[in-house]
Amino acid sequence: MSEFSGDDAGGGEVDVADEKVSAKDTREVIMEATFRALAKRGYTDLRMRDIGDEMELTRQVIHYHFDGKNDLLASFLRYVAEQYEGSVEVDESADPWTELQARIDQCLFGPEFDEFGHWERMKVYHELFAHAQNDDRHREILDEHYDQIKQSIVDVVEDGMEEGVFREVDAELVGQLITDVIHVGRERRISLGHDDAPKETRRAIDEYILDSLVVDGGPE
Amino acid sequence: MSEFSGDDAGGGEVDVADEKVSAKDTREVIMEATFRALAKRGYTDLRMRDIGDEMELTRQVIHYHFDGKNDLLASFLRYVAEQYEGSVEVDESADPWTELQARIDQCLFGPEFDEFGHWERMKVYHELFAHAQNDDRHREILDEHYDQIKQSIVDVVEDGMEEGVFREVDAELVGQLITDVIHVGRERRISLGHDDAPKETRRAIDEYILDSLVVDGGPE
DNA sequence: GTAAAAATTTACTGCACGGTAAACAGCTGT
DNA sequence: ACAGCTGTTTACCGTGCAGTAAATTTTTAC
Numbered sequence: 214m215s216e217f218s219g220d221d222a223g224g225g226e227v228d229v230a231d232e233k234v235s236a237k238d239t240r241e242v243i244m245e246a247t248f249r250a251l252a253k254r255g256y257t258d259l260r261m262r263d264i265g266d267e268m269e270l271t272r273q274v275i276h277y278h279f280d281g282k283n284d285l286l287a288s289f290l291r292y293v294a295e296q297y298e299g300s301v302e303v304d305e306s307a308d309p310w311t312e313l314q315a316r317i318d319q320c321l322f323g324p325e326f327d328e329f330g331h332w333e334r335m336k337v338y339h340e341l342f343a344h345a346q347n348d349d350r351h352r353e354i355l356d357e358h359y360d361q362i363k364q365s366i367v368d369v370v371e372d373g374m375e376e377g378v379f380r381e382v383d384a385e386l387v388g389q390l391i392t393d394v395i396h397v398g399r400e401r402r403i404s405l406g407h408d409d410a411p412k413e414t415r416r417a418i419d420e421y422i423l424d425s426l427v428v429d430g431g432p433e
Numbered sequence: 434m435s436e437f438s439g440d441d442a443g444g445g446e447v448d449v450a451d452e453k454v455s456a457k458d459t460r461e462v463i464m465e466a467t468f469r470a471l472a473k474r475g476y477t478d479l480r481m482r483d484i485g486d487e488m489e490l491t492r493q494v495i496h497y498h499f500d501g502k503n504d505l506l507a508s509f510l511r512y513v514a515e516q517y518e519g520s521v522e523v524d525e526s527a528d529p530w531t532e533l534q535a536r537i538d539q540c541l542f543g544p545e546f547d548e549f550g551h552w553e554r555m556k557v558y559h560e561l562f563a564h565a566q567n568d569d570r571h572r573e574i575l576d577e578h579y580d581q582i583k584q585s586i587v588d589v590v591e592d593g594m595e596e597g598v599f600r601e602v603d604a605e606l607v608g609q610l611i612t613d614v615i616h617v618g619r620e621r622r623i624s625l626g627h628d629d630a631p632k633e634t635r636r637a638i639d640e641y642i643l644d645s646l647v648v649d650g651g652p653e
Numbered sequence: 654g655t656a657a658a659a660a661t662t663t664a665c666t667g668c669a670c671g672g673t674a675a676a677c678a679g680c681t682g683t
Numbered sequence: 684a685c686a687g688c689t690g691t692t693t694a695c696c697g698t699g700c701a702g703t704a705a706a707t708t709t710t711t712a713c
């Protein structure tokens with residue numbers, strides 16, 4: 214929600230009273246409009262016009278705030294990544310089992326409320342993800358993002374091992390596998406329309422990955 | 434390699450002597466040119482011109498053989514799916530363990546020779562896959578294709594269980610999981626540039642999925 | 654060998670898109 | 684209250700693209 218594109222930074226200030234919009238808000242408005250336009254048209258067919266149609270302001274405003282389509286989409290990608298990370302909120306004080314499960318569920322199913330918004334966001338996210346193969350800028354940002362998600366899983370696994378509630382395993386390998394499987398579960402739902410792919414995925418994670426974390430004769 | 438788009442089917446015949454090209458060959462030439470163009474430019478930036486530049490013939494020939502860009506890409510998608518399936522060739526007479534491993538390796542790493550071609554093909558395949566979320570025609574074709582790949586894995590697992598070399602498991606779940614993990618392993622390499630993702634994936638499949646197929650006190 | 658059909662090329666067109674220019678509004682400070 | 688800045692709008696290009704039309708060459712059929 215902080216830093217956006219390069220442009221000129223120290224723009225207008227927020228007028229506290231009434232309902233004033235200023236530079237920063239406008240950018241947020243544009244980001245959200247881009248979101249909806251992208252969800253409707255898809256990356257390939259996205260026109261600047263479509264983004265304009267999704268907001269109150271006219272499409273030319275975009276050119277004032279961003280330096281062309283490329284710049285806009287680069288900023289948007291960062292916006293999406295930040296939003297994704299921000300949406301994964303778990304109780305860090307919980308035991309590793311609970312935290313691990315919570316993280317998996319959040320990534321797979323999204324926040325309990327707003328499940329629809331989750332899949333709309335993910336649709337856009339996954340499309341940008343695929344596009345990274347043709348755009349180094351996208352790749353860099355998404356690579357870093359993907360690693361953070363993975364790392365948060367690895368950390369929980371390592372915590373669990375230290376606390377003795379998980380078996381000794383290769384945390385990197387497990388974390389990567391879980392992250393990957395979550396990713397592909399969502400993708401199968403989004404691209405192929407398999408509505409229950411996330412649920413199947415959840416079950417597979419339970420039976421084939423989490424089970425192997427159980428200490429012999431331990432809980433569950 | 435057989436049937437193409439709807440158009441008019443029974444075109445010109447092949448002249449045996451010399452090196453003559455006729456209708457069917459031209460379509461193949463166009464398909465291959467589309468392949469290269471797509472690999473270079475990416476789906477979003479693909480122009481008809483690019484396809485024309487990738488072959489001896491001029492780009493207008495495409496309009497003679499296909500009914501516009503959409504028709505071309507629909508035909509191409511089928512072409513790619515068929516090529517993928519045709520490329521997975523394993524010795525069906527081998528024992529389930531060997532066949533399963535062979536299928537996994539083929540999907541992950543491609544034919545031993547032509548490893549470069551494999552990743553070029555997969556790059557295109559995965560991009561089309563992502564695009565399916567915005568195109569029902571693509572989704573239908575790829576859904577069917579994905580299911581066939583999965584089914585071939587499920588079949589091997591079931592064979593193995595009948596022969597008693599695999600433990601009794603939910604073959605559907607295992608087959609789906611293996612297929613999914615292969616998919617995401619490739620994707621991570623292609624989109625994020627993780628060159629050793631396929632190898633990591635292979636190891637994860639071994640340790641977390643195949644291990645669970647081993648009958649207690651069995652081989653390996 | 655010649656006429657008809659198929660395949661390919663050369664030359665062109667319409668238009669949708671991203672981007673720009675200049676006019677206009679609204680707030681800020683003095 | 685008026686100058687000056689930020690932000691927004693209306694109106695307008697220039698380009699690059701998919702697609703077409705007609706001319707030309709090659710292949711097939713008799």
